[in-house]
Amino acid sequence: MYRTHTCGELKITDVNKEVTLAGWVQTIRKFGSITFIDLRDRYGITQLLFNEKLTEQLDKNPLGREFVLQVSGTVSERSNKNKNIPTGDIEILISEFKVLNKSAVPPFTIQDDTDGGDDIRMKYRFLDLRRNAVKKNIELRYAVNRAARNYLHQHNFIDIETPFLIKSTPEGARDFVVPSRMNAGEFYALPQSPQTFKQLLMVSGYDRYYQIVKCFRDEDLRADRQPEFTQIDCEMAFVEQDDILQMFEGMIKFIFKEVKNIDYAAPVERMTWEDAMWNYGNDKPDIRFEMKIANLKVEGKNYFEGLNKTEFAVFNNAETIVAISVPACSDYSRKQTDELIDWVKRPQIGMGGLAFVKVNTDGSLKSSFDKFFNEQQLKELAQYCKANPGDLILILAGKEERTRKAISELRLYMGGRLGLRKPEEFKLLWVTDFPLFEYDEEGNRWVARHHPFTSPKPEDIAVMINNNPIIENADKYLEHPYSKIKANAYDMVLNGNEIGGGSIRIYQRELQEKMFAALGMSKEESQYKFGFLLGAFEYGAPPHGGIAFGFDRLCAILGGSESIRDFIAFPKNNSGRDVMIDAPSTIDEKQLEELQIKLNLK
């Protein structure tokens, strides 16, 4: 036993107790002939008082920051109490101490506001993890994990482990593969998700499955992507979409309560994908604030009638014109509106410019295109945009896709500027009725928007079965009946982030075969890759569906952060490297030989 108590628990009621603590030296303050040391462990910080005699000992063999100490002494009331920490009423009068281990001077300070940059903190991650700021994230992650498990357990879900060494069936993202030594020339793949296995478990009758499980994707890493990531992976049998939405909004609300002590009583809003795109330009809208898009013109069609009467070429030539009414910004200066214009012209946004209308509080209107719109026309426009006095209407015009994306970004940007995206406010949203297919221009073929196991909406099944998937005229793919098919799929959105997504699955062999064919797979290919699933569907597959939550991101958002990396104990950098252990790395020639592979470097 190295300690009788932790550094976080001693209180005024413990005064006079003989205790032994162990932990790390946080600070050392010499004060005349005595020494104060703050000793830190996972649970807190306790002040130690080294008397004159012990201080003399320390003078001879000085301690340093991060030394590991074991100390014994008497709990004593402090004269100058520290109200900021739970142990702030007491200190320990040290009678004995032992250095359990020394420490070199850390390359950065172990404090909330550390002086260490990203790179050095990644390399010394084991020291970064000591900082309170990081520790809180890791603890929050555990709390979310625990809350999810408890909720799912209460609802009869069963955690069943699915295999990590599976079969490579690349659809979409690349697989990580693992050469097999015992079956030379063959490879396992690491799962991108346990999708097919959880469906098999439904076929097996385990009607409520879950797993908090690592998944793997060999993608070029964008910021905040990790090659290995964690999912809360769930599946249910004998359910329809509504059953799943209710079950899992319940789970997220339970997590809010357990982890953040938030009572999320309001029902979770539901929105179709079409509405989300129309009103927010985005399939994962942040609904903590309104500022919906006004669709003045879409794909050449004037929705705002005032556009029929103008000679403003920019508007007349544009495929799409969209606007947002930003509250309390009608007094923006020229400098401020110029800033916004520069913002939309940045390459990430890529617009040619920005038009605006100031809806002044006195009722007057002032626009950047007064030459082409008179007061009455502006008034009608402001009305169409549902602008209120004091609003600044921002208008973008251009190609449909880019313009819609840009107005969505601008909305988020303005929301952020105005402080409407409060990190401690949480707003959930279900987005439903996604398109089943997306058109892949390069391959002139359909790809599954969610994945190939997603069922079409019941009313669209006939459309799928009765039409040939072949796209005769690539330019007119939007006219193909497949482009109209809706998926029985849903995403859960939290504060503008997709935190989970799922679908009702196909469970009939014929429909699944039709889906594989629609995606351009030959019979042989679908049989080779997914024969086991097609086979399973012949032996009494029940209707089923499920969802997977991005666990890393969920934790990050609950922790009020944008970065998932802060919530992973040992993350990789943007090149997929673990710079602490220096992985990946070369391996022995002998290992390659045993695996019967060799390098083939370009």
Add this chain to the structure above:
Amino acid sequence: MYRTHTCGELKITDVNKEVTLAGWVQTIRKFGSITFIDLRDRYGITQLLFNEKLTEQLDKNPLGREFVLQVSGTVSERSNKNKNIPTGDIEILISEFKVLNKSAVPPFTIQDDTDGGDDIRMKYRFLDLRRNAVKKNIELRYAVNRAARNYLHQHNFIDIETPFLIKSTPEGARDFVVPSRMNAGEFYALPQSPQTFKQLLMVSGYDRYYQIVKCFRDEDLRADRQPEFTQIDCEMAFVEQDDILQMFEGMIKFIFKEVKNIDYAAPVERMTWEDAMWNYGNDKPDIRFEMKIANLKVEGKNYFEGLNKTEFAVFNNAETIVAISVPACSDYSRKQTDELIDWVKRPQIGMGGLAFVKVNTDGSLKSSFDKFFNEQQLKELAQYCKANPGDLILILAGKEERTRKAISELRLYMGGRLGLRKPEEFKLLWVTDFPLFEYDEEGNRWVARHHPFTSPKPEDIAVMINNNPIIENADKYLEHPYSKIKANAYDMVLNGNEIGGGSIRIYQRELQEKMFAALGMSKEESQYKFGFLLGAFEYGAPPHGGIAFGFDRLCAILGGSESIRDFIAFPKNNSGRDVMIDAPSTIDEKQLEELQIKLNLK
């Protein structure tokens, strides 16, 4: 909503309720003009009654076993109640039914006593998982998982995920490796255990860590080994061996209580490795029964004095002579003793023969070597072996290692024959004080018996530091001081199976470097492979230790089975293949090109 209730919950108190159920057809029994169907789901079986009219419908479109049905009807009291199932008091008078999915005739019966062989059940694992016998195993596994998590949570452990894509540092078993595309020519390795990461977490101050986590070993598969397996992986800081033993015998006892409702009140016995080998010939003795080994002669030294007086060449020439006294077998016939002789002569045991002494209940003695031992000599031998009247003393003689192993096997065999290894009796044991090193004849070097991070016993640290690890004379390695060093390591044994093992770790850089050197690693090699850990030890590493439990095996033993495969949802066969999904498999040329590797088949 596909159902209002499950097939396991309706009782006599539900009579007259209108209900909807969904599930699988277990059996169909036509009874005159009506039909009984047993409908099965995860929760149980409910009897359905189809009236005359519906039976006519069934006649036109017959159902089959494993069809998926949705049925609605009224709960009704049964006339012939079935006391064997919880729903046996009621049946459902069906008013409506719908076939949700058909089923082909399954390749084996979905029953406890299935007619399917191993291979077919592996191929159709999704059907095998429907069988109650398998479902019970999967449910037990979840119960063990849940109990372990709850216990560890109550004791302040925190679940922290460690990475799966790490660095290859083969020591002992082979790593599975994963070629990196973004860092071509380099490889990740899949973890054989999270050992170094959990130690880093101790350095980071997370003083109680756990994880239930997949680990990977590319070994030639013996029966009941899996390339991927699951550990309950734990580590604690500021602890000594006794703290760990107490904490984790508490965990196993908690699991006994939660999962099997067993109150394991007795303290867990502790035994040194030396005692285990001496008394049981085995480092994981099954202590559900006594039958300890009598060591008559060990490595040439007579412990039983009677051996000094005999002219029995077999005994005189043997290096080691060991015996067990098997109760209530003194009346074994010639045929029975011959059977035992054959048993020890099998190649797996490899002994030349077996001597025996019958200690008859009337006090007389009869041996297989009466020519060499008179009555008095036999009496002394029986006394030395602590034999009781009615015992059959079985004696093996030969080379120390083989003979000790053989007597250990014979003891287990006789224990099994006598019904002393009761599957529902659970007996825990800690084995401690293992040798730190084993001698590797091939390499003429020391290898770590547990792993290179295990600390020597405190009293042996000086022996390790002050002696050169080089073995000058390979024949006399036992005389090298390193062969006497004991490890601060411990195994938990349950009914003769090692279910967990761990150690107090090295936490000082110098000692860890000495250990790597002792194992024949150069400075460069140890720096390349474990530099991050050596580095971490410089920044205030606390004393720490831990343990890992083989989760699959723990579940199997609790489930009363010898085979871990029965407790894994989707196991691999002895060639490391998943025969259901057919993995591993070949991958596309394009994938190989992207990874910049190629096949190099011999």
